[in-house]
Amino acid sequence: MDFHLPAEVEAYRAKVRAFVGEHILPLEADPSAYDEHDNIRLDRLETVRAKVKAAGLWAPQMPREMGGLGFDQIGMAAAYEEMNRSIFGPACFNCAAPDDGNMYVLNRVATPDQKQRWLKPIVDGAVRSAFVMTEPSPGAGSDPGMMLTRAEPAGNDRWKVTGRKWFITGAEEATHFILIARTSDDARKGLSAFMFHKDQPGWRIIRRIPIMGPEEHGGHCEIEFEGLEIDDKDRLMEVGDGLKLTQIRLGTARLTHCMRWLGLAKRSMEIAIEYAERREGFGIRLADRETVQTMLGDLAYKIEIGRLLTMKAAWKLANGDFARKEVSMAKIHVADTLQEAVDVGIQINGARGYSKDTPLEWIYRYARQARLVDGASEVHKMVLARFYQKERGDFWSWGV
Structure with missing residues (x-):
C-alpha cells in the first residue's frame, strides 16, 4: 500500500491551497461578496474563476482535451479537500455540485457530438x-x-x-x-x-x-x-439505461461530496485551534485545557479516518470498481464528522462561533444536509448491511 500522492497531484494541491488562501478566503470576510442566498455573488465568482484559469488550476477532473487537467478520483480527493478550505472554493475551480457530477457522467457516457454540445460549455464555465x-x-x-x-x-x-x-x-x-x-x-x-x-x-x-x-x-x-x-x-x-447512468454518476459524485466536506471539517478545526491558542480564561489558554485538547484530538483522528475512507474509495473508483461499500462508508462517516467538527468549532469559539464573525455558522447550517444528500445515511447503512449479509467475513477482504 502506497499513501504517497503522485508528484503532479501534490504540486497541484499545494498551488490550490496557496490560491485559496490568497484569493478566496479574504472574500469570506467581505459582506459585499455574498448574494442573497449566502453564496458567493456571481460577478465576484466570475472574477475569481478568471484568476483560476490564468493560474492553470481550472477543472482538474476533466480530460486535457476538454480543457481540464486529467486527474482521476485520487487526484480529485487531494485537490477538492484543499478547495473547500473555503466555503466558496469549489465553485471557483468548477468543481462544485451539481456541475461536477454532471461533467463526470457526460464525459463518461456522452457521444462525441453530445460532449461538444452539452459538456464542453459546462467545462468552460460558460453555462451551469x-x-x-x-x-x-x-x-x-x-x-x-x-x-x-x-x-x-x-x-x-x-x-x-x-x-x-x-x-x-x-x-x-x-x-x-x-x-x-x-x-x-x-x-x-x-x-x-x-x-x-x-x-x-x-x-x-x-x-x-x-x-x-x-x-x-x-x-x-x-x-x-x-x-x-x-x-x-x-x-x-x-x-x-437511465438507472445505469445514475449509478455511474452518483458513485463519484457522492465521494466528491466527502472530499469537499473534509475540507470544511478541517477548516472548522483550524478556526477552533486558532482561537483556542489565543483565548485565555481563568489564567489559562483554552488550548491548554485538557477538555479542549480532548475535543480537538477526537476530531483530528475522525477527520483522518474520513480521509482514509475517502481515498480508499477514490482508489477503487480510479481503478474501475464501483466501490459501493467504500463510498457508502465514506459518505456516512464524513457526513457525521463534518457536523461534529463544526459543532466543536462553535463550542470552542463560544458566542464568536455562533455569530457571523467566522464561517462556522455558515458551515453549521450547510453541514446538516450532508446526512441527506445523495442518499440518506440510513440508506447507506442499509446498503452496507446487505453487502455484509451476502459476503459475511469477506466483507473486509483485502484486494490482491
Whole structure:
C-alpha cells in the first residue's frame, strides 16, 4: 500500500491551497461578496474563476482535451479537500455540485457530438447545469424505482415528458439539464436519460424551495413538465439505461461530496485551534485545557479516518470498481464528522462561533444536509448491511 500522492497531484494541491488562501478566503470576510442566498455573488465568482484559469488550476477532473487537467478520483480527493478550505472554493475551480457530477457522467457516457454540445460549455464555465431526478412523494427519492415522471414517444424521433420533480439543485441558474424519466415499466430497464436546454418549451420552475441554507447557485427548485419535447439525439446512452447512468454518476459524485466536506471539517478545526491558542480564561489558554485538547484530538483522528475512507474509495473508483461499500462508508462517516467538527468549532469559539464573525455558522447550517444528500445515511447503512449479509467475513477482504 502506497499513501504517497503522485508528484503532479501534490504540486497541484499545494498551488490550490496557496490560491485559496490568497484569493478566496479574504472574500469570506467581505459582506459585499455574498448574494442573497449566502453564496458567493456571481460577478465576484466570475472574477475569481478568471484568476483560476490564468493560474492553470481550472477543472482538474476533466480530460486535457476538454480543457481540464486529467486527474482521476485520487487526484480529485487531494485537490477538492484543499478547495473547500473555503466555503466558496469549489465553485471557483468548477468543481462544485451539481456541475461536477454532471461533467463526470457526460464525459463518461456522452457521444462525441453530445460532449461538444452539452459538456464542453459546462467545462468552460460558460453555462451551469442541473441533474433532474428527485420527485415529490409518492415519486422517486432514494428509490429511483418509484419514478413517476414519464418520457413517451411523440413521433418523429421525439419524446414528450410529463411529470414533476423537486429539490433540483441549481435549476434556477442552469442552462443544460440531465433528466431521468420513466420510459417503460421494466424494473431494471424502465428509466432513460435525456438532455434538454432551459429555453425549450414545455417545462417550468414552479418555485425555488426555501431551505435552511446556505444555497448553491440556482437554489433547489420544484419543476413541472407539461409536454416538454426532446429529440432522440439528445438521449444519453440507450433507452432503459437511465438507472445505469445514475449509478455511474452518483458513485463519484457522492465521494466528491466527502472530499469537499473534509475540507470544511478541517477548516472548522483550524478556526477552533486558532482561537483556542489565543483565548485565555481563568489564567489559562483554552488550548491548554485538557477538555479542549480532548475535543480537538477526537476530531483530528475522525477527520483522518474520513480521509482514509475517502481515498480508499477514490482508489477503487480510479481503478474501475464501483466501490459501493467504500463510498457508502465514506459518505456516512464524513457526513457525521463534518457536523461534529463544526459543532466543536462553535463550542470552542463560544458566542464568536455562533455569530457571523467566522464561517462556522455558515458551515453549521450547510453541514446538516450532508446526512441527506445523495442518499440518506440510513440508506447507506442499509446498503452496507446487505453487502455484509451476502459476503459475511469477506466483507473486509483485502484486494490482491
